[in-house]
Structure formats: C-alpha cells, structure tokens
Amino acid sequence: MGSLVGRNLLAGAAPDIAPPPDAPPRMGFFTDTSVCIGCKACEVACKEWNGVPEDGLEFTGMSYDNTQGLDADTWRHVAFIEQDKPMGRAETGAAGDLRWLMASDVCKHCTHAACLDVCPTGSLFRTEFGTVVVQEDICNGCGYCVPACPYGVIDRREGDGRAWKCTMCYDRIGVGMEPACAKACPTESIQYGPLDELRERAALRVDQLHDQGVDDARLYGHDPDDGVGGDGAFFLLLDEPEVYGLPPDPVVTTRDLPSMWRHAGLAAAGLLGGVVAAFAVHGRAGGGR
Structure with missing residues (x-):
C-alpha cells in the first residue's frame, strides 16, 4: 500500500508510492456490528483515556441511546436501532419479531480526507499510521472542517470553539498499545490492526454470516475505490447504511x-x-x- 504520510489527497485513486522501509503499516478499525451488545464500554473508555467531557446525558425518549451522535464531546457513539424485522432467513418472520441493531460509530480516518484539505492552519494532519488527527493547540476554530466532512464527524466544542474528533488514540498506538475503545470492547466488535489485514478478516466474516443465513450482512467503507478512497475505520453492517445514519455513497467534499x-x-x-x-x-x- 502506498504511504499516506504527509500527503493530502483529493478524489481519485491513491498513487502507489512505496513507503519508507521503516514506516509502519496503515492502521485502522474494523467494527463488526453483528456482535455489538450496546454496552457502551467503548464510549466510556474513549472519554476516560482522552479526557473527553461529558456530553449532556440527555434522555431523548426515542431510544436507549442518550448520546445521539458523534460530536466534539462524543468520539465513539453506540447507536441503538430497533427494527420489526427478523435477523435472517433462518427465522420465522412472524408478526412481533424484533431485532436491535447496535453499532459503534467513529471518525472514518478517510484516505481522501476533506477536513485536511480545508484546514488553513495545519491543525489537521495525517500521522505515520495513516490516521487523521487534530492538533488542538494550533486549531484557530475557523470551523471549515465541520461542513467538509462527508460523515458529519468533526465538530467544534461549545465554549471552546476548537475542532475535536477521534484520534484513534494516537498517543497509545505510537507506543504499540491498542486504542482505548478496542481494548475495552468485550465482544471484539471493535478490532484494531493493519488495515489490509482487517479488510481480509472482514471479508471472511461476511462470508461466514451469509453461510449462516444473515443475507443482509455487508461491508461499508472498506472499498479503496469509493468516493473517499476507502476508510481507515470501516464497518460490517446488517442493513442499509442509511439505517445507521451513514451516507450510502460518501464522496470527499473537496473533489x-x-x-x-x-x-x-x-x-x-x-x-x-x-x-x-x-x-x-x-x-x-x-x-x-
């Protein structure tokens, strides 16, 4: 895989540039929503490790999900989606069948990251691991990155004005540790590792679910030829992306x-x-x- 370090990429295929011999592989997240139990351990671990403020803990009356979405104070968000739908063809589909779709969302660490393209201060940068990080000490609070993100991930913190989002625990992975969310996940729904290995593992998992009759299982954000050049954090979903609040065909907004x-x-x-x-x-x- 070509090195992404130090390069901003607009739309199009990433050029095949050989990384330096000592460069680490591109790292990423694979979130398998089929085994997410909605415990929110990832949300808590993220907040504890990164010192992320509490996000209101508002009762919406619409779901068990009280964080509602990603923002400056929620870098991991576990969605709870209630459906009147059986899980797969092995089930009866009788009236009253119910399933919960639970999914831990996060910054996608795009290959073509529009937030990088529009940042005027260099606060946003791509690390040696291919991840996208905000340097809050040089963020001027302009907010250009907020509408640039095709996923609506990055946000400015109220009372602070600066932009904040997931860093994939850059301080942890730099010393060989797992990100806090992946470390805390009890079911290994959140998996961290070299992105190429995760893609292979994810494809095998989809095949396994299809063999078990879960026909709706599909990958999201794994394709290097999609509108953002593939995501550094991708997902196995059990329904259409829109059900999870994800755009069906994301495109880098600076294309x-x-x-x-x-x-x-x-x-x-x-x-x-x-x-x-x-x-x-x-x-x-x-x-x-």
Whole structure:
C-alpha cells in the first residue's frame, strides 16, 4: 500500500508510492456490528483515556441511546436501532419479531480526507499510521472542517470553539498499545490492526454470516475505490447504511475543487482580457480626437 504520510489527497485513486522501509503499516478499525451488545464500554473508555467531557446525558425518549451522535464531546457513539424485522432467513418472520441493531460509530480516518484539505492552519494532519488527527493547540476554530466532512464527524466544542474528533488514540498506538475503545470492547466488535489485514478478516466474516443465513450482512467503507478512497475505520453492517445514519455513497467534499479553480481561473482571465480590450479601445478612441 502506498504511504499516506504527509500527503493530502483529493478524489481519485491513491498513487502507489512505496513507503519508507521503516514506516509502519496503515492502521485502522474494523467494527463488526453483528456482535455489538450496546454496552457502551467503548464510549466510556474513549472519554476516560482522552479526557473527553461529558456530553449532556440527555434522555431523548426515542431510544436507549442518550448520546445521539458523534460530536466534539462524543468520539465513539453506540447507536441503538430497533427494527420489526427478523435477523435472517433462518427465522420465522412472524408478526412481533424484533431485532436491535447496535453499532459503534467513529471518525472514518478517510484516505481522501476533506477536513485536511480545508484546514488553513495545519491543525489537521495525517500521522505515520495513516490516521487523521487534530492538533488542538494550533486549531484557530475557523470551523471549515465541520461542513467538509462527508460523515458529519468533526465538530467544534461549545465554549471552546476548537475542532475535536477521534484520534484513534494516537498517543497509545505510537507506543504499540491498542486504542482505548478496542481494548475495552468485550465482544471484539471493535478490532484494531493493519488495515489490509482487517479488510481480509472482514471479508471472511461476511462470508461466514451469509453461510449462516444473515443475507443482509455487508461491508461499508472498506472499498479503496469509493468516493473517499476507502476508510481507515470501516464497518460490517446488517442493513442499509442509511439505517445507521451513514451516507450510502460518501464522496470527499473537496473533489471538485481543482475543476472549480480552473473554471474560476478561466473566468478571471476572460474578465481581465475584456477589461484590457476595453481600455485598448478607449485608448484608440481617445487618441483619435
């Protein structure tokens, strides 16, 4: 796999650039939602290790999920989705069948990360592990990264103004430790490791579930040819991405910037040419008096 270190990538295939001999492999998360039990140990471990403030603990009246979504104060979010639907073809499908879909969401650490593209201070950077991290000490709170993220992950903290999100526990993985969420997960729903190995493991897991009659099992964010060049954190889902609040076809939001700048440059050149021509005609007209 080509090295992603030190490069911002817009849309398109990542070039196959050989990493330095001593570079670590790209690391990532594989979240297998089929074994998530909704315990929220990952949320608690993330907050404890990273010193993330509490996020309100509001009772929504709509779900057992009281954190509702990812934001500056929730870097791991376990969704609870109640469905009147059997799990697979092995079940009866009789009226009253119910299943819970539980999934621990997180920053996707995209290959083509729009938040990196728009950050004016260099606060956002790509690490030697291929992950995307915010340096909060040089974040100026401009907020450009917030609408740039196709997943709605990154957010500014109220009363602080700076942007915050999952770092994949950069301080831990730098010394050979697992991220706190993966370490705390009791069912190994959250798996951490070299991204290529995780993709292979995930494909085998989907095949296993299909053999067991779970026909809806599919991977999300694993494809290097998708609109963000593949995610560093990808998922095994048991239903359509929209059910989990995920965009079905995410695209890096800065994809069209090069063509936009080209069109803007051509328009500016045309305008400048018109102004020069107007002055030339005016000069000739003035010289004939």
